[in-house]
Amino acid sequence: MRPFIRLLLILISSFGLLGGALAQTNTSKRPESSPRPSLPKNIKPIEQEALSLLKQMTQTLSSAKTIQFESVVQSEFPSIDGIPVMYTTAANIALQRPNKFDVVVKGDGPSNEILFNGKKLFAYSPEKNLVAVSDSPDSIDGAAQFAYEKAGVFFPGDDLVLSNPYEHLTAGLTDAFIAGKSKLIGGVETYSIVMAGRELQGQVWIGVKDHLPYMASWIYLGDKARPRTTLVYKNWKIDSLISPERFNSNRFSKAVVTEFALPNAPLN
Numbered sequence: 001m002r003p004f005i006r007l008l009l010i011l012i013s014s015f016g017l018l019g020g021a022l023a024q025t026n027t028s029k030r031p032e033s034s035p036r037p038s039l040p041k042n043i044k045p046i047e048q049e050a051l052s053l054l055k056q057m058t059q060t061l062s063s064a065k066t067i068q069f070e071s072v073v074q075s076e077f078p079s080i081d082g083i084p085v086m087y088t089t090a091a092n093i094a095l096q097r098p099n100k101f102d103v104v105v106k107g108d109g110p111s112n113e114i115l116f117n118g119k120k121l122f123a124y125s126p127e128k129n130l131v132a133v134s135d136s137p138d139s140i141d142g143a144a145q146f147a148y149e150k151a152g153v154f155f156p157g158d159d160l161v162l163s164n165p166y167e168h169l170t171a172g173l174t175d176a177f178i179a180g181k182s183k184l185i186g187g188v189e190t191y192s193i194v195m196a197g198r199e200l201q202g203q204v205w206i207g208v209k210d211h212l213p214y215m216a217s218w219i220y221l222g223d224k225a226r227p228r229t230t231l232v233y234k235n236w237k238i239d240s241l242i243s244p245e246r247f248n249s250n251r252f253s254k255a256v257v258t259e260f261a262l263p264n265a266p267l268n
Contacts, residue, residue, distance in 0.1 A: 050176040050193050054204075056211040058166035060238070067095045067161060068237040073107075076228045084227075095161050099138050100247045114153060116143040117247045123153055123260065124252050131255040139163075151260040160213065172197040179203065186214030186234060212236050 061067065073089045089107030099118040105111060115122040121136035121143055134150065136143045141163050147153040159168050170176075175196035182205060183189050190205040202218035217230040 045175045045177075046173065047177045050178050050195075051170070053178070053191055053193060053206055053211075054169060054176070054195075055166050057204075057206045057213055058160075058164075058169065060211040061160055062163060062165055064238045065097050066237075066239055066242050067093070068235070068240065068242065069093055069233055070235045072232045072234075074230045078225045078227075093161075094242050094246050095140065096242055096247070097140065099140060099143070101140055101143070101161070102246050114147065115247065115249060115252075116140070116147075117249055120249070121147055121260070122249055122252055123147070123151065124255060129255045130258055131252040132258050132260045134260045147260075153260075169195075172199065174198065181208070186232075188214065190214050210236070212238075 071091045071093065073091070075087050075089070076084045077087065079085045087108040089105060089109070091106075092104045093101070094103075095101040099116070101114075101116050103114045105113070110128075111126050113122075113124040113126070115124070116136060118138060119135070121134050123132040124130070132151065134146075136146050140161065144154070144158055144162070159165060162168055173195060175194065177194055179192040179194050181189060182192055185205045186207070188210070189208040191208060192203055192205050194203050195201070199222045200218050200220060202216060204213055205215040206213055213233050215230070215232050217228065219226050219228050
């Protein structure tokens with residue numbers, strides 16, 4: 001574990017994990033990176049112990065047959081006059097492998113629900129009583145990717161429930177180290193791990209005993225405004241029974257049916 005001064009060598013602060021974990025940053029407009037400070041010879045930019053903790057976390061999640069959790073996301077975006085404004089979103093997520101998930105999202109904006117029942121994908125707007133329905137690939141990864149490509153739909157925590165979250169989280173990693181421990185996050189003892197790549201810099205707090213994530217905070221370097229997103233994960237339930245009704249689409253039967261489309265797609 002490195003001394004505290006190591007924290008000063010990298011900017012630290014991730015959609016998704018998850019807010020837009022499936023979205024790719026436009027690398028052609030990436031701002032120039034600041035010169036990297038020289039590290040002492042005995043310090044490596046990537047600690048194996050940090051990677052081991054990340055692997056434990058992702059193995060815990062990827063091996064679970066069912067996952068239920070809640071997330072609260074605070075995303076910072078500049079307003080018209082450039083002053084940062086914080087927006088908050090809460091999501092309740094249930095996933096059942098190999099091919100079901102349901103996400104209910106509420107917050108500073110319209111509520112919505114995303115349901116994948118193994119055959120079809122539904123995106124429901126309760127305010128408008130409108131539901132988009134489409135056939136979908138029959139896997140969780142395929143359905144999540146399809147939802148993003150077809151309609152720009154994603155949900156907080158999607159990067160945690162893909163089939164290979166470790167590969168996803170460590171792609172392009174240039175720095176990773178353990179900053180220390182905390183007993184103030186999620187009411188449990190957690191390791192704080194700092195991670196950095198060309199497009200993201202941030203931290204994730206992982207439970208010492210259960211290897212589950214309890215908080216993550218990221219800065220997106222691919223955006224000149226460098227927006228910050230902080231996610232808090234709570235009420236984890238791993239391999240517990242999920243009622244079949246959670247994945248039943250009958251609750252949308254009285255909604256007006258429409259097609260999936262990107263938000264900026266032209267109307268016919």
